[in-house]
Amino acid sequence: MYSQGLDNPPPERMVPAAAVAGGPGERFQLRVDAEEKIEPKDWMPDGYRQTLIRQISQHAHSEIVGMLPEGNWITRAPSLLRKCILIAKVQDEGGHGAYLYSAAETLGVSREELVDQLLSGKAKYSSIFNYPTPTWADVGAIGWLVDGAAIMNQIPLCRCSYGPYARAMVRVCREESFHQRQGYEIMLKLSQGTAAQREMAQAALNRWWWPSLMMFGPSDNDSKHSTQSMRWKIKRFSNDELRQKFVDFTIPQADYLGLKVPDPELRWDAGADCYRFGPIDWTEFDEVLKGHGPCNRERLDARRKAHAEGAWVREAALAYAAKSRPATAGRAA
Amino acid sequence: MTASQLWPLYEIFIRARGGLDHKHVGSIHAVDARMALEHARDVYTRRLEGVSIWIVRSTDIIASDPADADSLFEPARDKVYRHPTFYEIPDEVKTL
Ligand SMILES: [Fe+2]
Numbered sequence: 001m002y003s004q005g006l007d008n009p010p011p012e013r014m015v016p017a018a019a020v021a022g023g024p025g026e027r028f029q030l031r032v033d034a035e036e037k038i039e040p041k042d043w044m045p046d047g048y049r050q051t052l053i054r055q056i057s058q059h060a061h062s063e064i065v066g067m068l069p070e071g072n073w074i075t076r077a078p079s080l081l082r083k084c085i086l087i088a089k090v091q092d093e094g095g096h097g098a099y100l101y102s103a104a105e106t107l108g109v110s111r112e113e114l115v116d117q118l119l120s121g122k123a124k125y126s127s128i129f130n131y132p133t134p135t136w137a138d139v140g141a142i143g144w145l146v147d148g149a150a151i152m153n154q155i156p157l158c159r160c161s162y163g164p165y166a167r168a169m170v171r172v173c174r175e176e177s178f179h180q181r182q183g184y185e186i187m188l189k190l191s192q193g194t195a196a197q198r199e200m201a202q203a204a205l206n207r208w209w210w211p212s213l214m215m216f217g218p219s220d221n222d223s224k225h226s227t228q229s230m231r232w233k234i235k236r237f238s239n240d241e242l243r244q245k246f247v248d249f250t251i252p253q254a255d256y257l258g259l260k261v262p263d264p265e266l267r268w269d270a271g272a273d274c275y276r277f278g279p280i281d282w283t284e285f286d287e288v289l290k291g292h293g294p295c296n297r298e299r300l301d302a303r304r305k306a307h308a309e310g311a312w313v314r315e316a317a318l319a320y321a322a323k324s325r326p327a328t329a330g331r332a333a
Numbered sequence: 334m335t336a337s338q339l340w341p342l343y344e345i346f347i348r349a350r351g352g353l354d355h356k357h358v359g360s361i362h363a364v365d366a367r368m369a370l371e372h373a374r375d376v377y378t379r380r381l382e383g384v385s386i387w388i389v390r391s392t393d394i395i396a397s398d399p400a401d402a403d404s405l406f407e408p409a410r411d412k413v414y415r416h417p418t419f420y421e422i423p424d425e426v427k428t429l
Pocket residue numbers: 063092093096172
């Protein structure tokens with residue numbers, strides 16, 4: 001998921017479910033505690049509904065905006081096969097957006113509202129997609145690191161307490177592995193290539209390493225809303241736990257490529273059986289989140305343009321459907 | 334967009350292989366049934382996940398209310414004699 005770093009609802013939403021003994025709030029929490037799935041028409045606390053709408057829609061927006069940095073390379077992929085692969089990956093991300101918007105809609109919010117929230121800048125999407133992709137190696141680094149971090153976040157979401165979200169995530173996770181592997185393979189080919197290609201791979205790793213670590217969201221000490229999400233079993237692991245796991249998985253993969261992550265403090269801690277890494281620059285994260293990243297403007301402008309230019313198609317399709325509908329089978333669209 | 338300009342929602346059911354039931358996989362917005370079918374193909378079967386697709390207008394689905402689940406399913410609760418394990422048969426009796 002691309003929403004780990006974003007899942008902080010406004011505080012007024014975080015009023016815990018009224019845990020009146022025997023009341024609906026208590027019954028709800030008991031069901032969640034028993035690992036029962038909550039389905040769309042079930043009673044749920046308003047905070048739970050709002051948290052999910054926010055998280056699932058931010059996740060959906062991230063999939064959709066996430067098509068842009070890689071889509072940028074489709075016409076320039078170095079071979080026909082790489083072009084086919086990249087189209088397939090970008091198409092998958094569009095599909096992920098579609099699964100997730102459907103899941104959000106089961107909570108009583110309309111697709112149009114969600115799209116409007118993205119286009120008006122009211123809704124957030126993952127900051128990672130506000131970084132540029134200047135070289136082909138960036139496409140490799142995104143697949144390897146960004147999709148890799150996404151997988152780490154998304155696997156626990158397959159067990160999320162909300163049924164439609166969990167089911168959408170199962171579908172997404174089945175498709176993500178290809179994304180990560182094709183990215184790593186691009187990095188592998190470059191790292192086995194000429195000196196210039198190896199340099200290009202290293203430069204892309206340098207660009208994407210820290211932003212990928214930031215994808216897991218603020219450190220646990222600063223992530224004030226995690227507790228409630230954990231209690232509701234929307235979230236299963238803390239930001240820092242997932243980030244650590246990602247680092248431990250990824251460093252050996254970088255070693256295999258013969259590339260170095262840009263962290264002078266990185267070292268293996270044999271006693272703790274994990275890697276220790278240097279401090280994350282959260283001011284950068286906050287700046288990008290506030291809209292001051294290198295591509296925030298460009299990304300939103302691209303989405304707005306696509307939406308505006310597609311308006312006549314959406315209207316024409318609807319008009320055509322209304323016209324072709326036989327009068328006898330007529331029904332309000 | 335006004336309400337009349339919204340694309341209606343369809344629920345998508347897919348049969349993974351011959352011999353299996355169609356199973357609900359998600360939903361899709363489309364202007365009509367044909368577009369729903371085509372979009373369902375693109376969104377839900379990019380990796381040969383199905384051999385057949387059913388689509389139903391979401392508003393045509395009639396669902397039971399979870400709040401009524403207790404009274405709706407209660408009649409089946411005390412009818413344990415509907416299960417084979419209810420009956421005590423001596424071990425000596427075979428293939429029963
Ligand atoms: Fe995705």
